[in-house]
Amino acid sequence: MNSRTEAFLAALLALAVLAAASTTPWLVFVLTLALAKGIAVLGILLLLRAGQVSFGHALFVAFSAYTVAFLAPKLGDATLLLPIGALFAGVLGLLVGLFVVRYREIFFGMLNLALSMVFYSLLEKLYTITKGTDGIRVPAATFLGRTLDRHGYEWALLLTALALAILCAVFARFYLASPMGQALSGIKTREARLEFMGVSARRVLLSAYVISAVMAGMSGALIAMTSRHVTPHLGYWTASGELVFIAILGGAGGVIGPFLGAIVFELVRVYAAASFADAWQLILGVVLLLVILFARGGLWGMVLKLCGRRA
């Protein structure tokens, strides 16, 4: 698929999001969360290019969300909170990354999982600071110094999330096409070759890891400002698993996949929950199984197939 078609499909998806949000007010919240998660999944996708699955990226989401929750009462502007959340997550990503990029495959995945669970436990145990599982309320942020009403606030966040999603997707596309991105695929196929070429596989993976942490940080900051209540659940392993699931559902083949996956995931979840309060997990599970069994490239793979057949 050429880049023009991809850009067109991305624009179409963005328009669909805006159309859905403007006709159905309660979806504004759900779609903002979906886009935020999509940004974190985009980070996972970079690592997937290198054949590495992180089962602990919720660590960076939660770290940034709690950073925002603690800083929001003091510097309550979204334009400050978002970059700070992303930056903090990036720094943590660098520290964690220096350690985990020495490992591959199952060890990489499990170490990420372990570290994220350490952070989860801290959030839960440091009760006097974090209020434990009840979580912390995040005051509404201002936008460029302006206080918005509920409606304006929700839309401002949706548009911010959409803009960030597009920026991140464009960046990821260029990054994956660059030598650094190509080297990621090199790690997946045969790492020794990279080393023979004089490219440090660790550095390649570390840079992707830090970028993915920054993306997870943006996602966490957006989630904190949208739901305005952070709990340790954001950093639980099921939250990390959800990100990997969305990556599989959306398909790892292109940068639109994570967003397509996240939107479908959230919509299936809310509509299944709306129709069957008792059995919605079952429905979500069946949808994921069907995608895994019959559409191995994920939803994005299905889109590619549809376009390819007719092109």
Add this chain to the structure above:
Amino acid sequence: MHSTISRRDALLATGFGGLLMPASLSHAQPARPTEIKVGVVTILSGPASVFGVPGRNAAEMLFEEINRAGGIGGVPVRAIFVDEGPGVEHTLGEIRRLVQNERVDLLLSSISSGSCLACTPVAEELKKPVLLWDCGTQRIFEERSYEYAFRTQANATPEVLAPLLYTLKRKPNLRSVAVINQDYAWGRDSWEIWKTGMDALRPGVRVAAELFPRFNSTDFSTEITRLLALRPEVIFTTSWGGELDTFIKQAAERRLFERSTLVMPLAESSLERVGHALPPGHFIGARGDHWHLHPNPADPAKLRGFVENYRRRFNAWPIYPTHHMYQAISAMRTAYAKALETTGGAWPSDAQLARAFHGLEFDSLTSRIKIRPDGQGLEPQLIGTTVRSGDLPFPVMNDMVIYPPELITAPVGQKSVDWLKTLTPDFLNRAPG
């Protein structure tokens, strides 16, 4: 290529079009609706569904009863249940859907304190009356004030202070206490309330051990060994559900109940499952004055009828969340009646309905509850000692004491922990029991 895109376009458009539901809003004196929609947020998945499912059962049964009797003000009621099991983000989305899409008239929100803390401000922003029907955290009305939120039961402070008073009355020479609580907010909060109250009411009681096993633990052997070795006179635990069941069974096998008196403020909800594994002589509570063998209910026939109907329909004894659900629904009925009276029969708006809840008095299954100016409900607390009953396969309570809510609830505008610190040993003399 062009045709490809337009088909994509069409596909997406139909896809989203099919998903979307219509929405438009208007505010004014509303016309009499064809039905009253009530959004009920409860836990239907995960460990805490031991409370959420009985709550939903009670709601279904009570809504049917209301509709059989002609509805509220002649309008039938309908419940829309949503699951808060997946966590706060999901629940926040569901609250918005209930209000903005389903257009519910009233929300009964949540069992989990985390959900309550997160959802109540959202309901307030959406200007939708919300009844906090089961969550316990005292932080809600102590940290913020609300126009649209009301709690139709007590909160953590009276629910822990009552068993503390009961214990101190029965153990005048209490020297040592241990705690074993789930390691999450409620486990920590309830211990803080107990410890602060105990230090104020009877200074000098030693804390032998503070044990906080991981939330959702299934093995308490290490903790039980320590408790056996330390021999505290009293062991306090606010655990619930499967964890409490497991703890009781494991503790019974290790004979912990023979060495220490256990104080279990939530054990009423586990009685039917643990049966006689829970020996006589231990102090239990039910987060309120909820008990099918309540010694002096305001209307014995009503309580009996509810218990019998519930048992016939669900083949289980009604536990405290069913009482809490009854209270929320009773408050709703009473508030509608009050609002309709104020408006002279015109259908009340959301704001008018919310105003009706201020200072509302309504019947529970066993007594009468009043909503204070800050939105907090004043509910009595019943504590008793386990005893074997002749004809039931699980222990029941005797030596029951009912604590009046005015005595044991932190006054309006005061934070619970600060208030508990001001208590003196004389307070204990004024308490019944």
